[in-house]
Amino acid sequence: MIEQWFPNVDWEKMWEATYETLYMTGISVVITFVLGILLGLLLFLTSKGQLWQNKAVYGITAVIVNVFRSIPFIILIVLLIPFTKALLGTIIGENAALPALIIGAAPFYARMVEIALREIDKGVIEAARAMGASTWTIIRKVLIPESLPALVSGLTVTAIALVGYTAMAGVIGAGGLGNLAFLDGFQRSRNDVTMMATIIILIIVFIIQFIGDTAVRKLDKR
Amino acid sequence: MxxxxxxxxxxxxxxxxxxxxxxxxxxxxxxxxxxxxxxxxxxxxxxxxxxxxxxxxxxxxxxxxxxxxxxxxxxxxxxxxxxxxxxxxxxxxxxxxxxxxxxxxxxxxxxxxxxxxxxxxxxxxxxxxxxxxxxxxxxxxxxxxxxxxxxxxxxxxxxxxxxxxxxxxxxxxxxxxxxxxxxxxxxxxxxxxxxxxxxxxxxxxxxxxxxxxxxxxxxxxxxxxxxxxxxxxxxxxxxxxxxxTEPEESKETVQHLLAEHPDGKIVKLTFVGVSAEQPVVTELIRSFSVGVNILQGKISQTQNGAYGTLFVQITGESAEVAKAVAFLDAQQVDSEVIEYD
CATH class of the missing domain: 3.40.50.300 (P-loop containing nucleotide triphosphate hydrolases)
Structure with a gap:
């Protein structure tokens, strides 16, 4: 029956594209998470009234984050072509998509991290200081654990956005389901291929959402 | 420290x-x-x-x-x-x-x-x-x-x-x-x-x-x-x-009682520390032929002893009442006769 509805789908190619999409999403989510946490912490700690309060550092970081967050992703990929080429020697393939994916998503996630950290009860941070905790201990044992549900739900949103970004990156040659849908589906007028790629992307998104929601429910002890 | x-x-x-x-x-x-x-x-x-x-x-x-x-x-x-x-x-x-x-x-x-x-x-x-x-x-x-x-x-x-x-x-x-x-x-x-x-x-x-x-x-x-x-x-x-100590309405209550019992005397007793445990009122009634009417009182415990105030009305022959007030003055209790404002 599936063969009947999707006569033009080459399953081997479809699975390969699915793998590529998962690969790009997976790697970029991990790196975005790390960079986003670092940038978000920097934004939070240097903001007014916090441990490293510093107007200049906060201002510069905020501007960089806002600029990269505002550039439409498809334009960002194009703008980053020279950078990607210098870094990886190529602009084709899954790895070539990673710089753009990460640079596009990390500032977006950093803002969510900053918001998550702001939600932490100030009193808890004060209590940790009163106990003699160092800033590093406060980051590790108060800021991250106390904001973890918000960090995870923010990461879920970011991961889903990244799935969308990989599809866009696919159109200009990064591989994956977006690439397949565009080249094999759209350009050859095989709507069933486009449809199948869409269905798989939807399944990936639903799974990410489900994992994220479950994790948040498990983590939140409030 | x-x-x-x-x-x-x-x-x-x-x-x-x-x-x-x-x-x-x-x-x-x-x-x-x-x-x-x-x-x-x-x-x-x-x-x-x-x-x-x-x-x-x-x-x-x-x-x-x-x-x-x-x-x-x-x-x-x-x-x-x-x-x-x-x-x-x-x-x-x-x-x-x-x-x-x-x-x-x-x-x-x-x-x-x-x-x-x-x-x-x-x-x-x-x-x-x-x-x-x-x-x-x-x-x-x-x-x-x-x-x-x-x-x-x-x-x-x-x-x-x-x-x-x-x-x-x-x-x-x-x-x-x-x-x-x-x-x-x-x-x-x-x-x-x-x-x-x-x-x-x-x-x-x-x-x-x-x-x-x-x-x-x-x-x-x-x-x-x-x-x-x-x-x-x-x-x-x-x-x-x-x-x-003093509930807010006590002033009004006292004024009211002053108006109702013009014959008696209203005395505010302040107990501090050990004196709070003395049976002052009992002795007052036993030693003098006066009526003692407790209007209001409160005793609070602190870390170094009790603290409290008691408002009493003393009625009877004016000479006897005067003696009773003198007795209270002699005790280890601060007493204050309250008059009309």
């Missing part, structure tokens, strides 16, 4: 500088329960935070347990803070940690090993009476239980001083009393110095040895709790003392 010398704290705000603490000198002895009372904005919150370096004084110095908190920094300050426990109005527990993990937190900060940590946590859970709740999360506890966790956490590193920032202000009266009893118990058992700030005179009366009344960043009155209760000097202190 604690010395505050000419401490000032000025905050720069948009509307110009604000003096939160204005030239305070204070010394607190080891093993003492010292209370600071004042309305919000009096500077007590800033003052207590100077004791563990959460605020640094703009001028002056603060010394706690031999360490000059107002000048030390970095790891030295963090080390000093481990010897000063603090509990808070809103408990400030980590929701992501269980009761045991919350209590273990300051031990982790101090670098205590895991086995030792677990042992210490068990002792503390028992000390604050939270047996069986160790694996609960704060969200599963009542306010009083949360504050018990806060106290256990504050005591984890065997501090020399415990700071209480409005520790009972978010609790109901009954829970407040049980937390205050726990603090007294800890003070007696561990010989811990306790400094607390509050706006409730009830707290001062119940557990403090000495009290400082704060207004506009200054200490306006300071002394042993019983003395301050007996002879409040400043208007603000009188208002605080009234919170726990």
């Amino acid at each position: 604690i010395f505050i010398e000419q401490a000032k704290k000025i905050f720069q705000t948009k509307n110009g500088p604000v003096k939160a603490v204005d030239n305070i000198n204070l010394s607190i002895q080891e093993g003492e329960i010292f209370g600071m009372i004042g309305y919000s904005g009096a500077g007590k919150s800033t003052l207590i935070r100077m004791l563990n370096g959460l605020e640094t004084p703009t001028e002056g110095s603060v010394t706690v347990a031999g360490r000059k908190i107002s000048t030390i920094k970095g790891s030295e300050l963090r080390k000093a803070r481990q010897e000063i426990g603090m509990i808070f109005q809103h408990f400030n527990l980590l929701w992501s940690r269980t009761v045991r993990e919350n209590i273990a937190f300051p031990l982790e900060i101090a670098g205590v090993g895991k086995a030792e940590r677990m042992k210490r946590v068990d002792e503390l859970i028992e000390l604050v009476g939270l047996q069986g709740r160790g694996d609960s999360y704060p969200s599963q506890l009542s306010g009083g239980q949360k504050q018990r966790v806060g106290i256990a956490r504050a005591l984890a590193n065997d501090p020399k001083v415990l700071l209480c920032d409005e520790a009972t202000s978010a609790l109901d009266p009954q829970t407040t009393d049980s937390i205050l009893e726990l603090l007294v118990d800890i003070n007696q058992r561990l010989g811990l110095t306790i400094v607390l700030i509050t706006h409730e005179m009830h707290v001062i009366r119940k557990i403090c040895h000495r009290v400082a009344v704060m207004e506009n960043g200054n200490i306006v009155e300071l002394g042993p709790v019983l003395d301050v209760f007996r002879r409040p000097e400043q208007p603000i202190t009188k208002r605080f003392v009234q919170q726990v």
Whole structure:
């Protein structure tokens, strides 16, 4: 029956594209998470009234984050072509998509991290200081654990956005389901291929959402 | 134990500088329960935070347990803070940690090993009476239980001083009393110095040895709790003392009784310390042929004895009444005949 509805789908190619999409999403989510946490912490700690309060550092970081967050992703990929080429020697393939994916998503996630950290009860941070905790201990044992549900739900949103970004990156040659849908589906007028790629992307998104929601429910002890 | 010398704290705000603490000198002895009372904005919150370096004084110095908190920094300050426990109005527990993990937190900060940590946590859970709740999360506890966790956490590193920032202000009266009893118990058992700030005179009366009344960043009155209760000097202190002694309507009641019983005399008796336990009224009735009508009274226990007031109406032959009043004057009781205003 599936063969009947999707006569033009080459399953081997479809699975390969699915793998590529998962690969790009997976790697970029991990790196975005790390960079986003670092940038978000920097934004939070240097903001007014916090441990490293510093107007200049906060201002510069905020501007960089806002600029990269505002550039439409498809334009960002194009703008980053020279950078990607210098870094990886190529602009084709899954790895070539990673710089753009990460640079596009990390500032977006950093803002969510900053918001998550702001939600932490100030009193808890004060209590940790009163106990003699160092800033590093406060980051590790108060800021991250106390904001973890918000960090995870923010990461879920970011991961889903990244799935969308990989599809866009696919159109200009990064591989994956977006690439397949565009080249094999759209350009050859095989709507069933486009449809199948869409269905798989939807399944990936639903799974990410489900994992994220479950994790948040498990983590939140409030 | 604690010395505050000419401490000032000025905050720069948009509307110009604000003096939160204005030239305070204070010394607190080891093993003492010292209370600071004042309305919000009096500077007590800033003052207590100077004791563990959460605020640094703009001028002056603060010394706690031999360490000059107002000048030390970095790891030295963090080390000093481990010897000063603090509990808070809103408990400030980590929701992501269980009761045991919350209590273990300051031990982790101090670098205590895991086995030792677990042992210490068990002792503390028992000390604050939270047996069986160790694996609960704060969200599963009542306010009083949360504050018990806060106290256990504050005591984890065997501090020399415990700071209480409005520790009972978010609790109901009954829970407040049980937390205050726990603090007294800890003070007696561990010989811990306790400094607390509050706006409730009830707290001062119940557990403090000495009290400082704060207004506009200054200490306006300071002394042993019983003395301050007996002879409040400043208007603000009188208002605080009234919170726990004289119910507001008593003045009206007395005026009303004065009007209803013009023949008798109305006497206000003030009992302090030991005299509160003397059977003054019994003797009054036995020795004189007068009628004694108790109008209103209240006796409060403090850490150094009882304090109370009693309004009585004495009726009978005017000569006999006069003798009765003279008898009261001779007792170790302050008495005051109340006349029409």
